Amino acid sequence: MSDVPAHLRYTKDHEWVAVGGDQLTVGITQYAADALGDVVYVDHPSVGSSISAGSIVGEVESTKSVGEIFAPVAGEVVAVNQAVVDDPSLINRDPYGEGWLFKVTGSDSDDFLDADAYRQLIGE
Amino acid sequence: MGSSSPLHRVHEAAGAAFTEFGGWLMPVRYSSDLAEHHAVRTGVGLFDLSHMAEIRLKGSGAAEALDYSLSSRLSTLEVGQAKYSLMLAEDAGIIDDVVVYRLAEDDFLVVANASNRDAVFPEFVSRAQGFDVVVSDETDETAMVAVQGPKVLAVMSAIAGFHAADDLETVGYYRITRGEFEGVEILIARTGYTGEDGFEIYVPVAKAEALWAAIVAAGASVDLELCGLAARDTLRLEAGMALYGHEINRRVRPAEARLSRVVDMDKESFVGKEWLEQHTEPSHKILVGIQAEGKRSARAGYPVVDPGSMEPMGEVTSGALSPTLGFPIAMALIDRDHREVDTEVHLDVRGTMIPARVVALPFYRRRKD
Numbered sequence: 001m002s003d004v005p006a007h008l009r010y011t012k013d014h015e016w017v018a019v020g021g022d023q024l025t026v027g028i029t030q031y032a033a034d035a036l037g038d039v040v041y042v043d044h045p046s047v048g049s050s051i052s053a054g055s056i057v058g059e060v061e062s063t064k065s066v067g068e069i070f071a072p073v074a075g076e077v078v079a080v081n082q083a084v085v086d087d088p089s090l091i092n093r094d095p096y097g098e099g100w101l102f103k104v105t106g107s108d109s110d111d112f113l114d115a116d117a118y119r120q121l122i123g124e
Numbered sequence: 125m126g127s128s129s130p131l132h133r134v135h136e137a138a139g140a141a142f143t144e145f146g147g148w149l150m151p152v153r154y155s156s157d158l159a160e161h162h163a164v165r166t167g168v169g170l171f172d173l174s175h176m177a178e179i180r181l182k183g184s185g186a187a188e189a190l191d192y193s194l195s196s197r198l199s200t201l202e203v204g205q206a207k208y209s210l211m212l213a214e215d216a217g218i219i220d221d222v223v224v225y226r227l228a229e230d231d232f233l234v235v236a237n238a239s240n241r242d243a244v245f246p247e248f249v250s251r252a253q254g255f256d257v258v259v260s261d262e263t264d265e266t267a268m269v270a271v272q273g274p275k276v277l278a279v280m281s282a283i284a285g286f287h288a289a290d291d292l293e294t295v296g297y298y299r300i301t302r303g304e305f306e307g308v309e310i311l312i313a314r315t316g317y318t319g320e321d322g323f324e325i326y327v328p329v330a331k332a333e334a335l336w337a338a339i340v341a342a343g344a345s346v347d348l349e350l351c352g353l354a355a356r357d358t359l360r361l362e363a364g365m366a367l368y369g370h371e372i373n374r375r376v377r378p379a380e381a382r383l384s385r386v387v388d389m390d391k392e393s394f395v396g397k398e399w400l401e402q403h404t405e406p407s408h409k410i411l412v413g414i415q416a417e418g419k420r421s422a423r424a425g426y427p428v429v430d431p432g433s434m435e436p437m438g439e440v441t442s443g444a445l446s447p448t449l450g451f452p453i454a455m456a457l458i459d460r461d462h463r464e465v466d467t468e469v470h471l472d473v474r475g476t477m478i479p480a481r482v483v484a485l486p487f488y489r490r491r492k493d
Binding site: 038062 | 141152153156157158159161354357358419420421423444445447474
């Protein structure tokens with residue numbers, strides 16, 4: 001069973017979104033991290049770049065496979081997590097905390113799933 | 125759905141994640157690919173390899189049948205000796221790579237890849253016609269586990285109910301001996317696919333769970349780690365070992381994969397020999413090792429690009445960020461004009477050109493004391 005915290009929102013691309021003020025913090029879910037295996041490389045979007053909803057803005061690679069990171073909304077990237085570049089294992093150890101990926105301007109969206117809907121998506 | 129290992133329940137209980145491999149559902153990892161990988165390099169790891177195919181050739185003509193069926197000369201193996209070999213098609217394409225063990229004068233065990241079992245077994249049956257030999261597929265009756273890593277002997281000597289016919293410390297690399305576990309006959313080979321010292325044990329399926337548990341118990345004091353196929357893949361890649369379906373396949377010939385050393389052209393006759401005799405010009409492609417900069421690894425199928433012309437000149441067959449070495453490594457089949465060590469190449473990683481260079485294989489070699 002994967003951890004799916006109730007206070008977060010989710011996308012069908014297995015990302016989580018934390019809504020706060022006028023920006024969103026984005027990461028990958030524990031389900032996604034478990035499926036990838038040990039993450040060994042993270043590629044972030046550039047801070048200040050404009051991203052369009054659904055576009056590929058980054059990558060997380062494990063020893064076995066590559067996961068693409070999709071922009072959950074259109075907006076401007078305001079911060080990226082350098083700590084996961086230096087230590088990609090944070091994504092496996094603490095996907096909803098220290099393993100966050102980037103922050104983007106934007107607000108809550110009807111396209112996001114709540115924890116129950118996401119749990120259903122991953123069959124748990 | 126395909127087959128599952130006789131140890132499947134044990135893996136489920138241990139929390140393994142599974143993957144489909146060669147028609148079998150096998151553990152891909154238990155907790156962490158990297159921890160499992162490092163355990164084999166520095167301590168010891170335990171693998172379930174029950175998907176591997178065990179084919180037995182018995183009879184006074186077994187040695188001759190093998191000499192004809194495979195690329196190497198197996199008839200000169202001593203009893204207890206093992207050899208890596210290839211099964212070639214008539215056009216010298218590689219049907220499978222196998223390890224052959226001589227168990228007795230007239231008794232050989234051939235271990236083939238799970239994915240090729242359905243090709244290799246009937247091929248042996250047909251190639252053995254006219255020789256005094258009985259070919260049997262013992263895969264479904266046999267479990268296979270591997271104990272690999274520098275601390276392997278400490279584990280092997282502590283397995284309860286386990287006896288080897290020879291002192292395992294004196295069993296050389298690529299040798300096999302008989303043994304007994306809880307009264308049942310087993311085979312113990314000093315072989316592996318990790319680049320480390322280690323043993324592979326063949327046990328009847330009825331005793332597989334008990335043996336697994338006994339090895340786990342014996343390994344507790346040296347932090348034995350359960351290892352999945354993900355770690356096995358990065359371990360063999362670092363050791364420069366070919367994986368069927370990646371470095372080698374039906375369209376790759378032995379010299380292209382740098383495996384001419386296991387093709388004995390002095391043998392009177394073997395399948396593939398005629399083609400090789402008629403095609404002595406070197407092929408345009410050859411397998412190389414590649415080391416890249418940064419942390420981003422190329423994967424199977426990614427293009428290798430000539431940095432001068434920016435033209436593709438090969439394809440990656442396997443690639444990963446090496447857990448032991450810390451930089452990206454890959455094997456690739458490339459144009460032989462670029463094969464020299466230190467030749468600069470680019471790896472096209474999803475549109476980004478990663479600077480890299482040709483290096484000698486293997487990437488990792490264990491220290492031998």
